[in-house]
Amino acid sequence: MAERASEHRFHFFRAGGVDQVSLRDAADLRALHALDHKLWVALAMPTTGVDVPPETLAALDTDGDKRIRVHEIVEAIAWLDTTLVDLGCVLTASPTLALAEIKDPKVIAAAKRILVDIGKPTATGVTVEDFTAVAAIAATTKLNGDSIITPQSTAEADLAAAITDALAAGGGVLDRSGAFGVDKGRVDAFFAAIDARAAYLASEPKPLGDGTDPAADAWAAVRDKLADYFTRARLAAFDPRASETLDARESDITSLAGHTLAPTDAELAKLPLAHVDPTGKLALTGALNPAWADRIAAFVTAAVTPILGARDSITADDTAKIAAALEPVTAWRAAKPQTLADALAPDRVRALAAPEWRDRLGKLIEADAAAAPEYDARDAVGKAIRLRSDFGRIVRNFVNFSDFYSRQDGIFQSGTLFLDARELRLCVPVADAAKHGLLAPASDSYLIYFDATRAGKTLAMAAALTNGDADNIFVGRNAVFYDRLGNDWDATVTKIVSSPISIREAFWSPYKKLVRAIEDQVTKRAAAADAEASERMQVAGKDVAMADKAVDAPEPPKAKIDLGTVAAIGVAIGGIGTLVGALLGTLFGLGMWLPVGIVALILMISGPAMLLAWLKLRRRNLGPILDANGWAVNGRARINVAFGAAMTLLARLPKGASRSVDDPFADKRTPWRRWVVLATVLILGASWYLGKLDTILPDVVTSKHVLGDHAPGTKPAGAGSGSAAAGSAAAPAPAAAAAGSGSGKS
Numbered sequence: 001m002a003e004r005a006s007e008h009r010f011h012f013f014r015a016g017g018v019d020q021v022s023l024r025d026a027a028d029l030r031a032l033h034a035l036d037h038k039l040w041v042a043l044a045m046p047t048t049g050v051d052v053p054p055e056t057l058a059a060l061d062t063d064g065d066k067r068i069r070v071h072e073i074v075e076a077i078a079w080l081d082t083t084l085v086d087l088g089c090v091l092t093a094s095p096t097l098a099l100a101e102i103k104d105p106k107v108i109a110a111a112k113r114i115l116v117d118i119g120k121p122t123a124t125g126v127t128v129e130d131f132t133a134v135a136a137i138a139a140t141t142k143l144n145g146d147s148i149i150t151p152q153s154t155a156e157a158d159l160a161a162a163i164t165d166a167l168a169a170g171g172g173v174l175d176r177s178g179a180f181g182v183d184k185g186r187v188d189a190f191f192a193a194i195d196a197r198a199a200y201l202a203s204e205p206k207p208l209g210d211g212t213d214p215a216a217d218a219w220a221a222v223r224d225k226l227a228d229y230f231t232r233a234r235l236a237a238f239d240p241r242a243s244e245t246l247d248a249r250e251s252d253i254t255s256l257a258g259h260t261l262a263p264t265d266a267e268l269a270k271l272p273l274a275h276v277d278p279t280g281k282l283a284l285t286g287a288l289n290p291a292w293a294d295r296i297a298a299f300v301t302a303a304v305t306p307i308l309g310a311r312d313s314i315t316a317d318d319t320a321k322i323a324a325a326l327e328p329v330t331a332w333r334a335a336k337p338q339t340l341a342d343a344l345a346p347d348r349v350r351a352l353a354a355p356e357w358r359d360r361l362g363k364l365i366e367a368d369a370a371a372a373p374e375y376d377a378r379d380a381v382g383k384a385i386r387l388r389s390d391f392g393r394i395v396r397n398f399v400n401f402s403d404f405y406s407r408q409d410g411i412f413q414s415g416t417l418f419l420d421a422r423e424l425r426l427c428v429p430v431a432d433a434a435k436h437g438l439l440a441p442a443s444d445s446y447l448i449y450f451d452a453t454r455a456g457k458t459l460a461m462a463a464a465l466t467n468g469d470a471d472n473i474f475v476g477r478n479a480v481f482y483d484r485l486g487n488d489w490d491a492t493v494t495k496i497v498s499s500p501i502s503i504r505e506a507f508w509s510p511y512k513k514l515v516r517a518i519e520d521q522v523t524k525r526a527a528a529a530d531a532e533a534s535e536r537m538q539v540a541g542k543d544v545a546m547a548d549k550a551v552d553a554p555e556p557p558k559a560k561i562d563l564g565t566v567a568a569i570g571v572a573i574g575g576i577g578t579l580v581g582a583l584l585g586t587l588f589g590l591g592m593w594l595p596v597g598i599v600a601l602i603l604m605i606s607g608p609a610m611l612l613a614w615l616k617l618r619r620r621n622l623g624p625i626l627d628a629n630g631w632a633v634n635g636r637a638r639i640n641v642a643f644g645a646a647m648t649l650l651a652r653l654p655k656g657a658s659r660s661v662d663d664p665f666a667d668k669r670t671p672w673r674r675w676v677v678l679a680t681v682l683i684l685g686a687s688w689y690l691g692k693l694d695t696i697l698p699d700v701v702t703s704k705h706v707l708g709d710h711a712p713g714t715k716p717a718g719a720g721s722g723s724a725a726a727g728s729a730a731a732p733a734p735a736a737a738a739a740g741s742g743s744g745k746s
Contacts, residue, residue, distance in 0.1 A: 010035065013402075016622070017638035020400035023392075026088035030081060032399065033074045041637065042398050044069045046630035049429040050411045051484050052394060056386040060394070067630070073398060076387060083107055083384055091392040096125040097385045107384060110377035128389065131382045138176065138375070143368040145375030148173055150181035154364060162357055165348070166190040169340040176375065184365050191358045193340035198353035200337055201346050205328035208306055216329040218302040219322060221295050229273040229282055230316040236278040246276045263290050281313045401637055404622075407646055412626055417450065417463045417491060419479035420472050421651040424448070426622075426639075427481070430460040431629055439628040440497065444620045445639065446470060447497040452481040452489035459489065464625065466644030469505040470498065471512075499616060502641055506613030507606045617641055 008031035011022040020041055023029060037043060047057040047066045060068050060076055081087045085103045102108045114134045115123045123130075138144055142153045151160040151167075163182060169190050172180035182190070206212045236243040248271045256267060269291035274282060284300050304311065307325045308318055323330075341349055396403045397411040404410035409425070417424040430436045430449065440447055446465040451458055461481065465473070479491040500506055622637040639647065653659065687693050690712050694702040704711045 008034065012039075013400075015405040016401065016636070016643075017640075018635050020402065023091060023395055023399060023402075025091070026081075026086060029077050029087055029091075029395070032077060035399075037070060038634065040070060040398070040634050041400050042626075042631055043634050044630075044632035045398060045412075046431075049414070049431055049629055051409075051413065052390055052411055053386065055382075056390040056394075059383045059386055068394075068398070073395065076391065080384070080387060080391070083380065084388075090388055091395075093389055093392055095389055096127050097381070097388045098125040100124070101388070102384070104380070106373070106377045107380050110374070111381045113374075114378065114381060126381060126385055128385055131385055134378070135382070138378070141177070143371050144176040145368065145371035145373070146176040147365055147369040147372065148175040148181040148183050149361070149364050149368055150175050150177065150179045152177070152179065153181065153368065159360055159364065162352065162361060165344060165352065166361075169193065169343065184362070187358070187361050187365065190340060191352075194344075194349055194352045196337055197339045197341040197344070197349045200335075201349060203332065205332055207325055207328060211302065211306055212326075212329055214298075215303040215306060216326050216333070218295070218299040219326050220330075222292070222299045223319075223323070225273050225292060226282070226319050229276070230280065230319065232272060232276045233278060233280045233282075233316075236276045237280065240278065243276055243278060246272070248272055261290075263294065265291060280315050282315070283313045285312060401622075404637075405643070412629070412631070414459075414461065415481055415483040417448070417461075417479055417481050419448070419463075419477065419491075419493075422465070422468055423649040424463040424465060424647070425649070426464040426466065426647045428462055428625060428629060430462050433460060436462065436628040437495075439624045441499075442624040443622065444499050444616045445497075445625065446499045446501050447625075448473065448493055449495035449497075450479065450481070450491045450493050452483075452491045454487060454489040461491075462625070464639070465501055465648055466620075466639055467502065467648035468650050469501060469508075470496075499620075500613035502644070503610055503613055503617070506609040509609045510605050620644070 008027060010028065010031065011024065012019045013022055014020075018041065019039070021028070021035060021039060045068050047054065047061055047068060050057070057068065060072050062072055062075065077087070080090060083104045084090070084101055086101065089101060097111070099108060099111060102111060111126045112121075114126055114130060115121055117137060118130055118133045120130065142155075149163060150172075151163045153163070154160050166182045166187060167180060170182070170186050170193075172182055172186065175181040204212075208215050232246045236246055252271060256265075259265065259267070261268060268289070271289055271291075273292055273296075274288050277283075284296060284304070288296055303322055303326070304314060304318075307322050308314070311318075341352075344352070393403065393411060401410060404413075412428055413425065414427050414429050417427050436449075440462065443464075448463045448465055450461055450463065452461050453459075459481075473493070473496065475493050475496060477493040479493070481489040481491040483489065617640070618638075620639045622639055623633040623635065626633050626637075684693070688703055689707075691703045694704060699705055
């Protein structure tokens with residue numbers, strides 16, 4: 001959308017990494033229509049899952065699409081500006097709309113009438129409760145100005161019955177009273193259907209007078225079965241051998257023998273109408289299929305006798321005459337139109353076709369519409385009351401997120417989760433789990449999904465953990481969730497989306513992972529050793545039990561010591577010792593820079609995790625979490641480390657509280673002094689070994705004197721330049737020779 005020119009000077013504040021417009025007074029609100037949409041924090045929000053009364057959201061949702069958009073916010077501001085004396089008053093919430101705050105005379109008059117109707121004529125303001133009370137009174141009012149009439153809109157029973165018929169035929173719309181009724185469009189459609197249905201009924205042919213309908217019904221009931229019989233008769237006349245085959249077969253009769261038969265039996269009705277007569281006659285009495293006897297008798301009475309006269313039998317030609325006589329009725333029935341009035345009896349349709357009914361219903365709708373100005377003004381009072389109470393909070397969570405960043409709780413927050421001595425305040429509903437699972441992880445937040453249950457009702461929720469660490473949080477963990485009304489719900493963790501929580505947590509994470517890895521390996525080794533010991537005990541027990549049956553058997557050969565394995569272990573231990581020694585040597589070699597070296601070593605271990613956490617925490621934002629719930633967040637609403645600490649509160653002792661540290665059941669601990677002494681001894685020993693103490697110790701106890709060639713930094717005998725090494729090989733030094741003679745033969 002193109003930027004709009006505006007002479008108004010807005011003020012912006014920085015929060016969540018986004019420049020957000022301040023809403024200070026009426027002038028800021030009036031100028032919002034000219035503010036570039038790119039500078040709005042949100043462009044749309046749902047009418048569900050937010051902490052705003054649904055009646056207020058319905059008043060804003062003018063197009064009824066269950067979403068609040070920018071144009072609806074702007075339209076509400078324009079309406080409030082024409083209705084209230086001071087538009088800026090909506091920025092401060094109030095449950096009461098004072099009469100002195102209303103500018104529109106019609107709304108003032110309606111507000112005063114409301115107060116009179118509920119018995120508070122001297123009150124100076126109207127509340128939501130007052131409007132609700134008068135709305136309950138309006139629900140019992142016959143005419144309420146919405147141009148919709150219900151059966152309760154009239155005291156005339158016949159007119160109420162006509163409205164009921166129209167409702168049943170075409171459905172209804174919701175009346176202001178809460179009941180369903182019909183408006184002018186539905187009434188017109190209903191009477192159009194009545195006219196079409198009445199015209200069709202008036203064109204009904206009556207070849208037999210009042211006996212036409214019974215005759216047509218009886219003929220329709222047996223027409224196909226008679227055609228079947230006379231076709232069989234013609235085939236039997238064509239070939240006499242077919243007579244027996246075309247009659248009911250013995251197998252068909254036999255299959256019925258095991259049934260409990262009745263004239264309505266479906267299998268019985270499938271058999272031929274009567275024995276096939278090649279002459280083409282059908283006796284109307286006597287040996288007829290029991291399933292058809294009653295229908296044939298009704299056909300004879302209603303159609304055969306009135307059209308052909310009394311007779312005992314009929315032929316195919318006779319049925320053709322009957323069909324021709326009733327053809328106009330058959331064609332008329334086939335041309336029946338489909339209308340809204342088809343469910344009404346013909347007599348009722350003919351009665352409603354009289355002009356008086358539409359005139360009476362039309363006048364009733366006009367009378368209801370005449371009350372529209374009064375009720376529209378009353379509805380305007382209700383809208384003004386609700387916006388006076390809630391609109392300021394809505395714009396502070398739509399145009400900007402000032403409520404959220406000032407820790408007053410955004411309207412998208414649903415309550416607080418208490419979990420493992422932590423208070424998680426950023427909790428949102430999860431309306432679509434699949435959509436939430438797709439979008440919410442893009443927030444780079446540590447998310448805890450949980451189900452909250454209370455009184456048989458379950459809510460799917462998500463909470464952001466933005467402070468502390470993730471220790472002791474796992475799927476299945478139980479917690480308690482408090483909603484906005486203070487109701488407590490049982491909560492169970494169902495899913496976790498892991499992400500960095502803080503730099504502090506990232507610093508310790510490598511060490512925690514190392515400890516967990518060691519614990520896992522120790523546990524696996526202990527379990528394996530326990531299993532091996534158990535197996536040995538079982539074998540030993542079996543040997544003891546079978547001792548009396550034991551026979552001399554050669555002892556299994558004893559395992560030999562694998563010198564190669566021992567050597568490999570020694571090399572590994574030596575390598576580790578060398579590595580540790582080199583590391584300590586490097587550190588202690590730094591002298592006064594030793595602390596810097598230790599810090600560098602720690603950063604080398606924790607640095608990568610801290611860097612990754614820092615990068616992700618810079619991207620942590622609220623937008624994807626709200627987008628997953630149907631919001632259209634227009635940018636990034638960051639949750640930095642400092643703000644995250646306010647969204648997740650850790651357990652703290654109350655200010656001024658005292659604490660006793662004596663725990664009679666605490667684990668026995670090694671005195672800290674012992675650890676200090678041990679650490680001091682280790683440091684001094686390592687320093688002596690590395691020669692760092694040689695300058696302050698007597699020569700006889702220095703590491704070089706005690707360890708000789710094995711002292712760190714001392715070159716072993718024979719090490720040096722290539723020429724020196726060669727010379728010593730050719731002519732051993734006297735000291736070396738003496739040492740060799742003194743040691744004896746190898």
